[in-house]
Amino acid sequence: MNTMKLCCLNGSQLKSLKRELQILQEQLQADLKAEQSDQLQELNQVSCTEVLDRVEAAAVVVEVNQTSLSHIKQLEEEIRECHSALQRIEAGHYGSCEKCGEEIELNRLMANPAALLCVGCQSRDELHRNRGSESTF
């Protein structure tokens, strides 16, 4: 395998980042499973609780759904990022920004191995996202 333009990452750094990503991905998948089964359990509990009247129960279900769904969505997004980063390692373009193609800082990759964008693109992306949608919290 020829080393492409991975100038800032050496083989062992890449290896350890890859392992981190794999572990992270497994953890996220486990979290996702737990969250999904939690959600089902909570819904069952709500429908079994007789104290609550129907309107109250419906409100609780909606609330449980919303917090849990946004968490699930976030987990799915993170899993997608890990997966994508792993694919980029396989393809040999790990470490370069998905948008502008510039190298992503090594420190940034160490802190977040799943980072797909350089700092500049990431902050622009977040700015855009914050403007485009109402607060999710």
Ligand SMILES: [Zn+2]
């Ligand atoms: Zn960029």
